[in-house]
Amino acid sequence: MKEKAIVVENLKKSFGKKEVHKGITFTVYDREVFVVMGPSGTGKSVLLKQIAGLIKPDSGKITVYGIDVLNLKREEEVERFRETLTYxxxxxxxxxxxxxxxxxxxYLIEKKGLKxxxxxxxxxxxxxxxGLSGTQDLYPSELSGGMRKRVAVARALCMNPKCILFDEPTSGLDPVxxxxxxxxxxKLRDDFNKTCVVVSHDVKSAFRIADRIAILFDGRIVEVGTPEEIKRSQNPIVKQFINGEPEGPITELLEQRDG
Ligand SMILES: Nc1ncnc2c1ncn2[C@@H]1O[C@H](COP(=O)(O)OP(=O)(O)OP(=O)(O)O)[C@@H](O)[C@H]1O
Ligand SMILES: [Mg+2]
Structure with a gap:
């Protein structure tokens, strides 16, 4: 049995009247690339922020390599968590x-005291x-959107955590x-033994990298499976999402909300 990296149990979160998460449960295993997909506004970023300890859920439980994220008490625990996971x-x-x-x-200079x-x-x-050699002395305002994104990834790698949460790392990047x-x-998974959770809208990229994909919709995970299982899914929500169809249950829910 593979070691559990991230365990999320019955997570619930509302902002005012808006129920973003209605009970989310899943496990990410050690050295897995776990991709989270779903329509815009379904709470993918909020989910990652809760795992990273940046937003408190209303209820539920999150553990990261055995660390109870919602009850970090002592300073050493906070420090251990910070070294384990980066968002x-x-x-x-x-x-x-x-x-x-x-x-x-x-992080290396300010927190680790490196010269x-x-x-x-x-x-x-x-x-x-x-692919950012030569940009060292530029300022963020002098970079393109895609370059800024890659700098953020480089910063996370520099911290060398066991687990990295990527929030749409490829949006705004060209296909190459x-x-x-x-x-x-x-490579992070295979050569550096990292566990990666990746939020993505890019179906092609998700199928290329994922060990498993979770589809988030209307506050719940509607399906989790390998790319093959997701491709074969008969769930109409999953089918509409991965085939990018304009008509279907996703559009119906949006229309209900707008109407
Ligand atoms: N700090 C906040 N306060 C109030 N509402 C919030 C806050 N953060 C997110 N929300 C709401 O929670 C919902 C989910 O937001 P989230 O950013 O997680 O969506 P998403 O799935 O990441 O969307 P996208 O694909 O567009 O990035 C949205 O309706 C958003 O308005
Ligand atoms: Mg988001």
Missing amino acids: VFQSGALFDSYPVWYNVAF EKEAREKADYYLSLL MTAILDRLIL
């Missing part, structure tokens, strides 16, 4: 007033993995860069 924001969330290399090396030279070497290495990032995620 790459959908927006990148870079520090605009620092150059690229410092954004990537920030600037050593930290910069590490930052250079991860930037080169993401998407393929490179996909390959990098598989």
Whole structure:
């Protein structure tokens, strides 16, 4: 039996009257690439933020490699959690007033006390993995959207956590860069033994990288399976989503809400 990396149990979360999560349960295993898909606004980012401890759910339980995320008490526990899991924001969330290399090396310098030279070497290495050599001294405002996104990924890798949550790492990237990032995620699993949770809208990319895919819709996970199982699914929600059809249960729910 594979080791459990992330266990989410009966997670519920509302913002005011809006029920975003109505009871979400799933397990991500060690060294798995687990892709979460679903229509815009179904709560994928909120789900990752809850796993990362950035948003508190109303109820439920989350453990990450045995760490009880919702009850981090002592400072050592908080520190252990921070070293175990990193969240790459959908927006990148870079520090605009620092150059690229410092954004990537920030954690190593500010938290780990590494000397600037050593930290910069590490930052250079991860930037080169993401095709960003030569951008070290630029500022985030001087980068394209896709480049900012890749800097955020380099920053997460630099922290060397066991588990990385990626919020739409390939949105805004061209097809070649998407393929490179996909390959990098598989490399993280195969060569660096990482566990990756990836939120994605890109069906082709999801099928390429996922060990398993979860489809989130209307506050629940409607299906979890291997890419083959998801492709063969007879669930009308899953079918509409992966085939990108304009008519179906997803559209009906949106119309009900708007109407
Ligand atoms: N901090 C917040 N306060 C209030 N409502 C929020 C907050 N964060 C998210 N929401 C709401 O929760 C719902 C889910 O948002 P979320 O960002 O998780 O969607 P998503 O699935 O990531 O969408 P997208 O694919 O567009 O990124 C949305 O209706 C959003 O308005
Ligand atoms: Mg989102």
